[in-house]
Amino acid sequence: MTTTQLKTLARETSAASMHALVYHGPGKPAWESHRRPAVQDPQDAVVRITTSTICGTDLHILKGDLPAVTEGRILGHEGIGVIDEVGAGVSAFRKGDKVIISCITACGKCDFCRKQMYSHCRNGGWILGNTIDGTQAEYVRIPYADTSLYPLPASASEEAAVMLSDILPTGFECGVLNGHVQPGDTIAIVGAGPVGLAALLTAQFYSPAAIFCIDLDDNRLKVAQSFGATTLINSAGGNAIQRVMELTHGEGVDVAIEAAGLPATFDICQGILGAGGHLANVGVHGKPVLLHLEKLWDRNATITTRLVDTVTTPLLIKALYAGKLQPARLVTHSFALGDILKAYDIFGNAAKYSALKVALKSL
Amino acid sequence: MTTTQLKTLARETSAASMHALVYHGPGKPAWESHRRPAVQDPQDAVVRITTSTICGTDLHILKGDLPAVTEGRILGHEGIGVIDEVGAGVSAFRKGDKVIISCITACGKCDFCRKQMYSHCRNGGWILGNTIDGTQAEYVRIPYADTSLYPLPASASEEAAVMLSDILPTGFECGVLNGHVQPGDTIAIVGAGPVGLAALLTAQFYSPAAIFCIDLDDNRLKVAQSFGATTLINSAGGNAIQRVMELTHGEGVDVAIEAAGLPATFDICQGILGAGGHLANVGVHGKPVLLHLEKLWDRNATITTRLVDTVTTPLLIKALYAGKLQPARLVTHSFALGDILKAYDIFGNAAKYSALKVALKSL
């Protein structure tokens, strides 16, 4: 081999590899070298990640709670990046475009996509970092790129924009829209973690009169207050329901947003729901809950569940540019992408470190 | 006292008494003489009952399941009659008008009435035959008559119209409207008793493509078929969910209407609900149910409860006159009002007698 040949080989090898966070079974993530993804189908794009983040779901995967995620999988379903390569069928993007990666992959063609329920896309849905390799990597392959990526101006704040991959549309669609928050309403958000705060931020699009925030952690409640909550209730004492009923003169709330995914928080929601109210479940539940139909059957209640469809991403982008939304406030810690294991440690011990979302930046 | 005076007294005494079905505690109804009601408030009307009926809720009361109903109460919340007397504040009706009595009394002024949620009227709601005397009597006092009665042409079928007091708006509002039945939908009605059949009749206003009817009783299923059900499923074998999933190629239904009020029937509903589907609870539940949020959290499900508001009574009257609705088909047995105890026996043993609704007619 000549020197030139060797150099080319080195460059190609380098070009063909990257670093990524690979799941090697419960409790065993590794930041390691991995083959760089390439376009496989005409609708694919390969995106070079510039900012990523970690979701609570990623922690569940690392605990082994999601058996669909198999060993060798690159995790992560949120990210901002730059298009590196597109398949022949991609028309909306070209190499060099900056994009928001949606946590939901949508083929745009199936019956669910055609009623905007991308979450249940027959060819996509939540697959990134789940059944295909994800965004906690230097590069990621995005199927159905035209309908799964959103253009982002080069000047946009990536820390803000990466919140639009998942957490903001989740809080907005599953909590605020499903909850039908209206001007003048009294609403309650049960759970002040990142997704509850995302609901809190976006609920204010509709000017509710009062926003109760309920959590066990005074620090998170303080953050909620700074984000716009009007009344803070620490549920540690077990009297959150009683407190809300007192504050609402026995009427209960118009909207209760469940943002924790626990039987106890769902119980609070059903206990404080006013007649004609909406209970919007956002949390990921691992167990059934006891639904008190013997009390609720005549209460004209609406209870909703939803996996985020990311159908509001364009709306959120417009709100972001109009200055109606400050999602970067959700980011409490920043790391180099290569320091992702440190980031996992901080994010996995969120209460201890007063952490909300982390930003992971490529250098 | 002169003879004339005595005659007048007799007439007045007669005028002031009537017969009514009085609740004397669990298992103790009596058809007996009772003081005839009179106008108490300016918004009151007194209605002479010409047709009444019995509701499943009346059976619950007689079993002692509703402790709010105290001894001495006249039962019944459904009826057709003729206005006998109106208070000074009643403007929409006058003596001699034929009316449908709504099972829900609406003041028309409170915040709930003003958002058409009459079920939760702060001054009314379901009070007839519950906290005030009801319609299983020769006369009944109706508070807020202008907003709790509906005019009925003298020529209308009373057997048909009495179904509009409660059962039809209940099936329609709680089941069909809350379930958002749409043309082309595949829907399931779980429970083929009177309220399930009322949902079945009114669901057809919206032209669903397929209507599965699920019940334990083959006789009721046959009736459901004659009312328009397209597929009958006897759930006795315990495989109703599996059957529906097979029939829908694993997709589940667009709308599941719970019309029995039992944990088992609610379970069927949540088991057959397609992604993005609506579960509309109509049944009166006495116990909590296990809600499988661990399966439903990402299914984009909507679950609703409702006490009938009777806000659609005018719509149902229009449909009735237009020949779009044949509610008299729900009436399987007719009795003289004075034979109401026999009617209770038949209605209380509905399966044995193949009974749906009974008509009680004054002579």
Place this chain on the structure above:
Amino acid sequence: MTTTQLKTLARETSAASMHALVYHGPGKPAWESHRRPAVQDPQDAVVRITTSTICGTDLHILKGDLPAVTEGRILGHEGIGVIDEVGAGVSAFRKGDKVIISCITACGKCDFCRKQMYSHCRNGGWILGNTIDGTQAEYVRIPYADTSLYPLPASASEEAAVMLSDILPTGFECGVLNGHVQPGDTIAIVGAGPVGLAALLTAQFYSPAAIFCIDLDDNRLKVAQSFGATTLINSAGGNAIQRVMELTHGEGVDVAIEAAGLPATFDICQGILGAGGHLANVGVHGKPVLLHLEKLWDRNATITTRLVDTVTTPLLIKALYAGKLQPARLVTHSFALGDILKAYDIFGNAAKYSALKVALKSL
């Protein structure tokens, strides 16, 4: 007659008279002594006016544009006051309560009221200062008081609250709600008079991304900017449509709110409406307009008209108390009620005096 008798007579005479603005034909208003109104029907209340105001419609009446208004009529349909007397059928209010008088009188019983379309109430609607005596007086009789008045805490700002009689629900219902303003939308308000500004204030309940305000008067545009308009367009040059199309890159707006009532302003609205957009007419029109269906037929446009129903008054009260609404900013001039003719002069020459709404206060 004794001295005591004479004094009583004087007091009663005084009690039975008041001052009011009486219409004596086009151009002939008079502030004069008038018999004080009394309860006529059981649902009536008599309200002592503490704050009133003038509407653009009142100017039209004075010009003779509304022939239904006959000589001798007391004008005005907006006001805050204190209940002085209630009829036997009034249950929600008692003497001494402070109230907002709705410009729309609603019987609460008719078919229109029962679908919340109070504007078309068969027994009421807009009658105050139109077909019955109005609120530009020391006292006013309000029919159907329970459903036509709203309670106001004694501590509330009357200048703010009087904007809830008409102008705010008009801008909100006819403009913002009918226009379906959504977060992220680009909207245009054509006409920056009081009702356009009311639409501007309440549109912000829904967090639109951009609010274009279009008017001929730079002063009003400056006010609009201080109220939240993001882009100001003076239409004097005749190129408002072109300017909006440039600013929206040829797309047009999501919502166009017509708040002037002129063919020219309606034309601007139809000229700037994006595909799928909503044109919400708020203005009172005296002439037909040319609707360009040859351009609009395939544009998926929705055009709405509406007389305010005041169905959102409770919502607006909640928003007011929650600090989400600052309607007192609409009040540019204050007068004693007795100086109402001066107030008409200012309000009738609004451009000259930079006037928006006036407050008329009893002393």
Place this chain on the structure above:
Amino acid sequence: MTTTQLKTLARETSAASMHALVYHGPGKPAWESHRRPAVQDPQDAVVRITTSTICGTDLHILKGDLPAVTEGRILGHEGIGVIDEVGAGVSAFRKGDKVIISCITACGKCDFCRKQMYSHCRNGGWILGNTIDGTQAEYVRIPYADTSLYPLPASASEEAAVMLSDILPTGFECGVLNGHVQPGDTIAIVGAGPVGLAALLTAQFYSPAAIFCIDLDDNRLKVAQSFGATTLINSAGGNAIQRVMELTHGEGVDVAIEAAGLPATFDICQGILGAGGHLANVGVHGKPVLLHLEKLWDRNATITTRLVDTVTTPLLIKALYAGKLQPARLVTHSFALGDILKAYDIFGNAAKYSALKVALKSL
């Protein structure tokens, strides 16, 4: 060249040519030989037409009313066929599949497609037989096949199914859905041509109480009656408005569907619209109309326009299979595709021949 070579050439030449209806300028259509279309883009499909039809719009094109249609264009935007060839990017269809061709081509990716407003697709919309070659041909190229074609079982009636290309979704979406037809409503359809009848058929999905049909042609009115119209009004006498107002006791209708595209028919619609009513424009208008805002401004009216989005095609297919829809009743005449000029003659003189839609069948 050998004999074999010559035969192959002949076959290929034949394979590469077809017959089609080509527009050669106003009044000059020709059924002539034309190069057969081929896949140009990966999302394309080529469909062999088995059934086509003619639309009123095609007559307008032939009159020269649509200057965007240039000489040489193959007309037609409706059809049933069999997939002959698909591009590499087509995943939902393969050669041999029977399909319904939508009159609207939808890329499925643009902002309009992603809010289901396919009519305004940035890459498609109504292009077939307009800006690209259409379906009145033996073969047609369909761009974005996955989102512009619908699968049809081999056993389906093609005469029925071809009505789903355009006329049925147009009547349904622009007329019935935009008009918000509800059970119990009184509706009027102005214009009993094919699209008015399509609205009539699909309005019955929602069980209106009364359907007035208004037209100048008694024959069409008779057809309307057989399709379900409850009241027929011949507007020739000029008193259609008066007649509707009498029949509705001065109330007007809940929904007025304009299905003719003329100022006179639009006038009838605005003249009969009840307070709170919906005027749904379906007709294609060539001129502006006078909108009587001086009467409508306070009538709480909603006026809509729409180019069909064909978003309801899947719903209509479900209704068709469920037997809820008999669209083949719209087909009055059948021809061989090669006899299309005769078909144009019949369809272009519809009144004379009592024609509604024609079916053009390949042999």
